[in-house]
Amino acid sequence: MPSEQNGGMMSNYSNTLLVVSSLALLGCASSEDVDSGPIQIALVAPHSGPNTLIGEEVTNVMSMVLDEREGLVGDREVEIVLVDSASDPATLVANYREVLEDPERDIVAGFFNWHSDVALELMDVTADAELPHFFALGATGEINDKFDSDPERYAGHLKGWPTPTLLGANYVTAIEDSITAGSLELGERGRTVAIYGEDSSWGRGFADGMKASLQEAGWTVVAEDYVDPEGSDYSATAVAFAGAEPRLVAGTIATGSVYSFVTQVRQEFPEDAQPIFVADGLGWNSDWFQALGDDSNGVVDQIPQFATQAAQDFASAYRDRFGSDPSPSAGGLAYDYANFMMDALDVADAAGGVDRESVRDILINEIAAGEMDKTDGILMARYVWNSDSAPDPVVGGDAFTFPVLQYSSGESRVVWPEALKAPGANIE
Numbered sequence: 510m511p512s513e514q515n516g517g518m519m520s521n522y523s524n525t526l527l528v529v530s531s532l533a534l535l536g537c538a539s540s541e542d543v544d545s546g547p548i549q550i551a552l553v554a555p556h557s558g559p560n561t562l563i564g565e566e567v568t569n570v571m572s573m574v575l576d577e578r579e580g581l582v583g584d585r586e587v588e589i590v591l592v593d594s595a596s597d598p599a600t601l602v603a604n605y606r607e608v609l610e611d612p613e614r615d616i617v618a619g620f621f622n623w624h625s626d627v628a629l630e631l632m633d634v635t636a637d638a639e640l641p642h643f644f645a646l647g648a649t650g651e652i653n654d655k656f657d658s659d660p661e662r663y664a665g666h667l668k669g670w671p672t673p674t675l676l677g678a679n680y681v682t683a684i685e686d687s688i689t690a691g692s693l694e695l696g697e698r699g700r701t702v703a704i705y706g707e708d709s710s711w712g713r714g715f716a717d718g719m720k721a722s723l724q725e726a727g728w729t730v731v732a733e734d735y736v737d738p739e740g741s742d743y744s745a746t747a748v749a750f751a752g753a754e755p756r757l758v759a760g761t762i763a764t765g766s767v768y769s770f771v772t773q774v775r776q777e778f779p780e781d782a783q784p785i786f787v788a789d790g791l792g793w794n795s796d797w798f799q800a801l802g803d804d805s806n807g808v809v810d811q812i813p814q815f816a817t818q819a820a821q822d823f824a825s826a827y828r829d830r831f832g833s834d835p836s837p838s839a840g841g842l843a844y845d846y847a848n849f850m851m852d853a854l855d856v857a858d859a860a861g862g863v864d865r866e867s868v869r870d871i872l873i874n875e876i877a878a879g880e881m882d883k884t885d886g887i888l889m890a891r892y893v894w895n896s897d898s899a900p901d902p903v904v905g906g907d908a909f910t911f912p913v914l915q916y917s918s919g920e921s922r923v924v925w926p927e928a929l930k931a932p933g934a935n936i937e
Contacts, residue, residue, distance in 0.1 A: 547588035548863050553622040556593040559739050559764045563623050567843045569831050574847040583858040598630040605634045618868050625649035625711035636662045641869040644669030644846040649714040656900045664873045669846050671901040674718030680787055681722040683913040683925035687936035698756035700728040705760035707738035715761045731755050738764045743773045751777035759787035768800040775804050793838045798919035811911040813837040813888045820887035845886035
C-alpha cells in the first residue's frame with residue numbers, strides 16, 4: 510500500500526507506526542527505553558503483493574483502535590510495527606525474524622495475518638522467540654495438526670479463523686434447505702459438483718471439507734481442480750468444468766484472481782445452464798462488485814455482516830475517515846481482534862506490567878483456556894477459545910459463525926441461518 514496514503518490516514522499516534530518490508534527496516538527504539546518505552550506490537554499482513562487491499566484495511570483499522578484508546582496501555586504508548594508478509598511464506602519469515610532479532614527492538618506480541626501458508630511458517634518464527642501471536646487468520650487444518658504435534662511449543666499461537674471444515678458445512682445445509690423449500694431446483698444434473706480451490710493448504714483444506722460435507726449429503730464430485738492463486742488464465746479449468754456439466758461449482762481462491770476464475774467459468778457454461786456457484790471469500794475484498802459486475806449475481810458466499818448497530822457505526826466511521834467501505838472479514842474481524850488483544854494488554858498492565866512473558870501467559874492461560882472471552886465485538890456474539898477448540902475459536906451460533914449469503918446486483922441477502930435471513934430467503 511502507498512506509504513504516502515498511510516501517512517495521511519494514520520492518527521496522532523501514527524508517528525510510532527513502522528514498516529518492515531523485504532526492502533528495509535525503518536526506525537527503532539532505544540534498548541534503554543524498552544521497559545518504560547512504547548509497547549511494540551508486530552502487525553502481520555500483506556502490505557505488498559496480490560492482497561495489499563487487505564493489508565491497507567487492517568492497518569487502517571488498527572489506527573482506529575489506537576485512536577479510540579488514546580494510543581495507550583496504562584501510561585505507555587502502543588507502537589505498531591507493520592510486518593509485510595507479501596502473501597509469501599518466505600518473505601514473512603525473513604521480515605518477521607528481522608524484527609524479532611533486532612537488538613534495539615522489543616516486540617511484545619504479534620497480531621493478525623491473512624494466509625494459511627504464511628501462518629504455518631509464522632508459527633515457527635514466533636515459537637522460536639516464545640512470542641505470543643494473537644488471532645492469525647490462517648485457517649487450514651494443517652495449522653491444527655502442527656499445533657497438536659507439539660502443543661507446548663506452539664501454545665502461543667491462536668487462530669482467528671476456524672478450520673474450514675467447521676464452516677464449510679454451512680453451505681451444504683443452506684443448499685439442502687433451499688432444495689427442500691423449493692427455491693432451488695437441481696434438474697437433470699442432480700446433485701453433481703465440480704470442486705476447485707487455490708493450490709495451497711487453504712484452498713485444498715476448504716475443498717476437502719466441502720467435498721466431505723457434500724458427499725455425506727449425497728452429492729457426486731464430477732470434476733476437481735486446484736489452480737494458481739495468482740494466475741489470470743483459468744480457461745482450461747473452465748472448459749473442463751463446463752464439460753462435466755455439474756449443477757454446483759464450489760471452492761475458494763483467497764486472492765483477487767477469484768474474479769478472473771468466476772468470470773471464465775461462467776463464460777463456458779450456457780446462459781440457461783449456469784451452475785450454483787459457491788465462491789467462498791469473494792466478499793473478503795470490498796471491491797468484488799466493481800470487479801465482477803453481473804458475473805457476481807447468484808454467487809453464494811459466507812461472510813460476516815455488519816448487522817448490529819455497533820458494526821454499522823464502525824463501517825460508517827471507517828468510510829468517513831478512509832473514503833472506502835471496509836469488508837467484514839478483514840476490517841470487521843481486525844477491529845474486534847485488535848480490541849481483544851488490547852484488552853489482554855490492559856490485563857497484563859494491571860497485573861504488574863506488559864512484556865512478552867506476561868502477555869504470553871495471558872494468551873495461553875486466560876484466552877486459550879476459556880477464562881477470558883470477548884462479548885462486546887461488532888461481528889460475533891462471542892469470541893472464545895477453550896482447551897478442546899484451541900487453536901481454533903469455538904464455533905457456533907452463539908460464538909464464531911458466518912451467515913451464508915447470495916449476491917445480486919452488488920447486494921447480498923442472508924439465506925442461512927434461519928434466525929438471520931429475511932422471511933422466505935433461500936438460494937435460487
